[in-house]
Amino acid sequence: MFSRRPGQGVLLIPVCQPWIDHREQARASEALAQGCLAGGGGYVNAFETQWASHCHRTHALAVNNGTAALELAVHCLNLPPGSEVILPDFTIISCVRAVLSQGLIPVFVDVDPITWNLRSDAARAALTDRTAALMPVHMYGLPVDMDPLLSLAEAHQLKVIEDAAEAHGAVYRGRPCGSFGDISVFSFYANKIVTTGEGGMILFDNPAFLAPAQRYRELGFDPERRFRSSGPGANLRFTALQAAVGLAQIEKLDESLARKQHLAQRYREGLGDVPGLQHPVSDPDSGHVYWMYGIVLDESLQLDGATLIQRLHALGVDSRPFFLGMHEQPYLHQLGYCPSPEAFPISRRLARQGVYLPSGTTLTDSEIDRVIEAVHTVLR
Ligand SMILES: *Cc1c(COP(=O)(O)O)cnc(C)c1O
Numbered sequence: 469m470f471s472r473r474p475g476q477g478v479l480l481i482p483v484c485q486p487w488i489d490h491r492e493q494a495r496a497s498e499a500l501a502q503g504c505l506a507g508g509g510g511y512v513n514a515f516e517t518q519w520a521s522h523c524h525r526t527h528a529l530a531v532n533n534g535t536a537a538l539e540l541a542v543h544c545l546n547l548p549p550g551s552e553v554i555l556p557d558f559t560i561i562s563c564v565r566a567v568l569s570q571g572l573i574p575v576f577v578d579v580d581p582i583t584w585n586l587r588s589d590a591a592r593a594a595l596t597d598r599t600a601a602l603m604p605v606h607m608y609g610l611p612v613d614m615d616p617l618l619s620l621a622e623a624h625q626l627k628v629i630e631d632a633a634e635a636h637g638a639v640y641r642g643r644p645c646g647s648f649g650d651i652s653v654f655s656f657y658a659n660k661i662v663t664t665g666e667g668g669m670i671l672f673d674n675p676a677f678l679a680p681a682q683r684y685r686e687l688g689f690d691p692e693r694r695f696r697s698s699g700p701g702a703n704l705r706f707t708a709l710q711a712a713v714g715l716a717q718i719e720k721l722d723e724s725l726a727r728k729q730h731l732a733q734r735y736r737e738g739l740g741d742v743p744g745l746q747h748p749v750s751d752p753d754s755g756h757v758y759w760m761y762g763i764v765l766d767e768s769l770q771l772d773g774a775t776l777i778q779r780l781h782a783l784g785v786d787s788r789p790f791f792l793g794m795h796e797q798p799y800l801h802q803l804g805y806c807p808s809p810e811a812f813p814i815s816r817r818l819a820r821q822g823v824y825l826p827s828g829t830t831l832t833d834s835e836i837d838r839v840i841e842a843v844h845t846v847l848r
Contacts, residue, residue, distance in 0.1 A: 523646035534655020537668030538566035551600035606635035609759035738840035790822030
């Protein structure tokens with residue numbers, strides 16, 4: 469539950485650790501006892517089927533991580549080379565790498581200051597005659613306002629790639645996140661709400677994506693002749709051992725979600741009276757699952773996120789900075805993407821002033837209270 473601070477022997481409350489117990493151990497042992505390590509044994513299929521059903525989708529393909537799932541999703545849409553994909557500037561680089569990997573052009577838009585999510589009006593303003601797809605990201609577990617975005621997509625015949633990597637179990641207007649995109653994507657990385665250590669999945673209803681997705685996942689091999697590659701591909705395979713762990717994780721999803729709600733409520737109550745702190749959206753109708761509990765420091769506090777992280781660390785609390793906006797990524801500058809920083813004031817501010825606090829489902833109440841106390845100490 470604790471990780472030790474190097475060299476000091478002081479206990480550090482971790483940001484997020486996977487919640488693994490006898491249920492994952494039992495499933496994994498069962499798989500191993502059956503000799504299932506890579507594919508085989510039906511574990512991968514069972515995991516795909518169960519997660520597809522949870523997300524109200526027809527088809528699912530598990531892959532080795534969420535970044536690969538995004539790449540696979542963009543590949544399956546088969547968009548004309550040079551098409552533009554609109555995505556939030558405030559996200560993880562995985563989204564952009566997926567777009568670039570398929571010869572498409574990322575177009576970044578600033579996010580909403582309250583939800584930190586992609587807004588449909590901003591997406592509309594970025595449309596050109598080359599726009600082919602939208603990539604909303606449910607940031608930190610808060611569902612994107614999908615209805616206006618889906619209307620925009622429909623009106624302009626745009627595909628939607630839904631990045632639900634942070635939103636397992638989240639529900640928007642009665643529908644699960646992961647059910648909205650032409651193709652939707654999850655990650656099962658160690659800090660995600662459902663984890664298999666590393667892992668990812670794409671979900672969709674259109675059967676036309678099935679064959680290209682299977683082919684790309686396995687080195688572009690023909691279904692009729694193994695080892696004959698008839699198109700682009702990579703090794704994106706998922707393993708039975710991971711799937712076994714994932715099945716146990718799905719079983720305890722409701723418990724994980726309840727723990728996240730509890731954690732968010734305790735933070736909100738404990739830190740609600742601290743002036744100059746912006747909290748995550750708390751409206752129960754928002755469907756927020758609080759993958760991470762993020763706070764944003766007002767400039768009036770004369771404190772940036774990096775300093776808060778340092779001071780919390782000295783008090784035995786680990787925390788993390790928010791994402792760094794895509795317009796500030798050196799790699800994208802090298803590629804010639806140099807969007808004007810003035811176009812992304814919200815994303816820039818979140819990157820500097822945003823910090824997420826320990827948010828793991830393994831945290832005890834007394835640990836959460838120690839975090840709250842530490843934040844009070846720093847900001848006093
Ligand atoms: C975690 C994450 C990914 C990438 O998933 P990996 O499994 O780490 O490759 C993609 N998008 C978002 C929004 C994420 O949070």
